Amino acid sequence: xxxxxxxxxxxxxxxxxxxxxxxxxxxxxxxxxxxxxxxxxxxxxxxxxxxxxxxxxxxxxxxxxxxxxxxxxxxxxxxxxxxxxxxxxxxxxxxxxxxxxxxxxxxxxxxxxxxxxxxxxxxxxxxxxxxxxxxxxxxxxxxxxxxxxxxxxxxxxxxxxxxxxxxxxxxxxxxxxxxxxxxxxxxxxxxxxxxxxxxxxxxxxxxxxxxxxxxxxxxxxxxxxxxxxxxxxxxxxxxxxxxxxxxxxxxxxxxxxxxxxxxxxxxxxxxxxxxxxxxxxxxxxxxxxxxxxxxxxxxxxxxxxxxxxxxxxxxxxxxxxxxxxxxxxxxxxxxxxxxxxxxxxxxxxxxxxxxxxxxxxxxxxxxxxxxxxxxxxxxxxxxxxxxxxxxxxxxxxxxxxxxxxxxxxxxxxxxxxxxxxxxxxxxxxxxxxxxxxxxxxxxxxxxxxx
Numbered sequence: 001x002x003x004x005x006x007x008x009x010x011x012x013x014x015x016x017x018x019x020x021x022x023x024x025x026x027x028x029x030x031x032x033x034x035x036x037x038x039x040x041x042x043x044x045x046x047x048x049x050x051x052x053x054x055x056x057x058x059x060x061x062x063x064x065x066x067x068x069x070x071x072x073x074x075x076x077x078x079x080x081x082x083x084x085x086x087x088x089x090x091x092x093x094x095x096x097x098x099x100x101x102x103x104x105x106x107x108x109x110x111x112x113x114x115x116x117x118x119x120x121x122x123x124x125x126x127x128x129x130x131x132x133x134x135x136x137x138x139x140x141x142x143x144x145x146x147x148x149x150x151x152x153x154x155x156x157x158x159x160x161x162x163x164x165x166x167x168x169x170x171x172x173x174x175x176x177x178x179x180x181x182x183x184x185x186x187x188x189x190x191x192x193x194x195x196x197x198x199x200x201x202x203x204x205x206x207x208x209x210x211x212x213x214x215x216x217x218x219x220x221x222x223x224x225x226x227x228x229x230x231x232x233x234x235x236x237x238x239x240x241x242x243x244x245x246x247x248x249x250x251x252x253x254x255x256x257x258x259x260x261x262x263x264x265x266x267x268x269x270x271x272x273x274x275x276x277x278x279x280x281x282x283x284x285x286x287x288x289x290x291x292x293x294x295x296x297x298x299x300x301x302x303x304x305x306x307x308x309x310x311x312x313x314x315x316x317x318x319x320x321x322x323x324x325x326x327x328x329x330x331x332x333x334x335x336x337x338x339x340x341x342x343x344x345x346x347x348x349x350x351x352x353x354x355x356x357x358x359x360x361x362x363x364x365x366x367x368x369x370x371x372x373x374x375x376x377x378x379x380x381x382x383x384x385x386x387x388x389x390x391x392x393x394x395x396x397x398x399x400x401x402x403x404x405x406x407x408x409x410x411x412x413x414x415x416x417x418x419x420x421x422x423x424x425x426x427x428x429x430x431x432x433x434x435x436x437x438x439x440x441x442x443x444x445x446x447x448x449x450x
Contacts, residue, residue, distance in 0.1 A: 031112025031120065034102050038123050043095045044197045046131065047272040047326045048088035050079065050432070051138060051396035054423075056412055057386075058281040061315050063416050069277060074414055074421040075429040077450040078436070086435040087274070088138060092131045093157070099128040100160040122188035126199040126207065129181035130270070132156065133211055136174045137397050138432045139448065142404040143215040148172035152446060167444040175215065182208050191231065196261035196269050202231035203268035206328035213336050214401055222340035225333035233330055234264040235359045238297040249304045249321055256301065260325045267333065270326035272393070278324055282317035283390075290387050295365040298387060325391045331356055332392065335385045342377040349377055353384050360388075378407075400430045 028034055050072045052058060063070040071079045080086055102124035106117050132154065140153045153174035155166035169177075186204045193200045209224035236257070244251040257263045260271060283303050291299035304321040307313050334352050341349035354368045361367075374380035382402070386395065402408035403425045412423040423429055428449045439445050 028101070028105070029110055031106070031109045031116050034106050034109055034120055037098050037102055038120060038127070039195060039197060040098075041197050042091075042273070043098070043127055044269050045271040045273045046088075046091045046095050047134065047270060047324075047393055048091065049272055049274050049277045049324060049393065050088060052278050052324070052393055053281065055395040055399060056410070057284055057287045057390055057395045058278070058320075059284045059317065060280075060414075061282055061317060065417070069280070070416070074416055075423045075427070076421075077429075078433050080433075080435040080437065082436040082440070084435065085437060088432070089135070089435065089438060092135050093155075096128055096131050096157060097160055097162065099124040099131070100157060103128070103158075104160055118188050119190070122185035123199055125181040125185040126189070126203060129178045129185075130207055132174055132178050132181075133207065136171065136178075137214065139434060140171050140174070141431055142400045143171060143175065144404065145216075148175070152448070155445065165442045165444045168446055175211070178211055179208070182211075196266075199268055200231070202228050203328065205231075206267040206333060209333060209336055210328060213339075214397060216401070216405070218336075218340040218343055222337045225336040228267050228328075228333050229330065229337075232265075232267055235330055235356065236263065236265055237359050238301065239359065239362055241297065241301055243301075247306070248308075248310045249306055250308045253301055260323070260327050263325070263327060263329070265330040266327045267330060268328040270328060272324050272326055275323040278320045280319075282315070282319050287386065287390060288318060290383055295361060296387065297360050297362070298390070302391060320391070322391060324393060326393050329392075331388050332394075335381070335388060338381045339378070339385065342381040345377055347371065347377065349381055353381065356384070356388065382407075403430060 028037065050069075053060075053069055053073045054075060058073075060070070060073050063073060068079055068084065103121055106121050106124070109117060135154045141147075141151050144151065148171040151171040152168045153171040154168055156169045156174060156177055157164060157166055158177075182204050185199075186201060189199060189201050189204060191201055205224045205228035209221045209228060212218075212221035212224060240255045242254045243249050244254060252258075260266065261269050288299075288303075294300065302320070302322050303318040305312050305316065305318045313319065334356055338349040338352040341352070350369055350371070357369065358366060369380060369384070371377060371380075374383065382398075385398070389395065399408050409425050411425065414421050431448045433450060434445060434447055439447060
């Protein structure tokens with residue numbers, strides 16, 4: 001683990017429960033040192049795609065035995081061998097440690113103004129809030145106000161102490177800390193970031209919208225989403241996109257942003273360093289069916305049945321073509337607003353969806369959605385959310401929250417080597433297991449029920 005090019009804190013902790021022992025470090029002292037920690041691009045790439053593999057958006061044509069990806073895909077009790085690390089956990093806590101280094105020490109830094117120090121502290125708090133939200137979303141139950149004060153959440157380290165053997169906080173304590181960090185940071189952040197990796201005021205509103213949304217506070221989420229959209233409401237016009245070579249879609253797409261940092265839809269850049277993992281998987285039949293006759297440009301540019309050699313895959317299945325896009329984005333904020341309206345049976349939700357969809361179909365193929373396109377307004381919004389956010393890493397979390405609300409009642413089945421594995425609604429397996437390696441290092445951490 002490294003803090004940045006400038007180095008970090010010199011210490012070791014062989015029984016660190018985070019399994020992120022820093023090596024060969026020096027102590028940051030100046031504002032520039034701490035800024036170097038915060039602008040390190042890996043902190044935007046802590047997302048890990050295992051949640052995508054668990055979701056109903058994917059189909060694995062040829063699973064491999066005793067593999068982390070396969071174990072997650074089959075919702076097994078444990079994803080990891082005792083000797084294996086959990087990147088989703090370890091990478092996130094490594095980043096949290098670094099944010100805590102900044103928060104705990106920045107005000108004593110040299111060679112900077114008080115305003116610069118406060119702004120850097122605010123950035124670190126927003127980054128920490130995101131990481132706490134991400135971890136709690138994977139390793140804790142869906143938020144339930146009636147049980148959140150007792151449901152197990154995640155450890156919440158607020159100091160850069162690698163030897164602390166923290167127990168798991170409650171879900172409510174986690175949410176309280178996340179919202180506290182965002183509140184304290186909001187007024188100290190700029191409207192425009194100095195680079196693509198750093199948060200802004202819009203980032204706070206976008207993340208707060210996401211937090212409220214997964215708490216089931218849909219109206220509050222809509223208010224925050226609207227505030228985020230006041231900073232950016234631009235959409236990619238997929239009508240202008242074209243493959244460089246239709247026969248080799250892997251070569252790229254003209255007019256599509258080369259990187260998610262460059263997306264005009266970006267409210268806050270978030271990413272994963274493991275994009276190739278998802279490209280081993282096929283798109284599930286039911287997700288493919290949601291795109292209808294395939295005139296939807298999202299289907300055209302995001303998935304492909306053509307392999308890298310320009311020939312169709314032997315199994316005939318469509319596979320993920322584009323990298324995952326974990327950004328907090330304009331479409332996500334629009335869909336949050338649409339769902340809040342749909343839950344009040346307000347047809348203004350359709351206006352939002354149709355605004356989005358005009359950029360997702362060629363003019364001759366576009367047809368506006370109406371109330372006739374689903375059994376109810378909410379189902380129409382949920383289908384559009386699934387189509388639009390198929391690369392965002394949010395589908396698993398949507399399944400989880402909708403199961404909790406009784407709106408997702410499907411039992412998923414996957415077969416491997418003659419055995420059928422099932423995921424029932426509200427199964428304990430909607431919560432990720434904590435790796436044995438983490439628990440061995442810190443027995444104060446309680447495993448999730450399996």
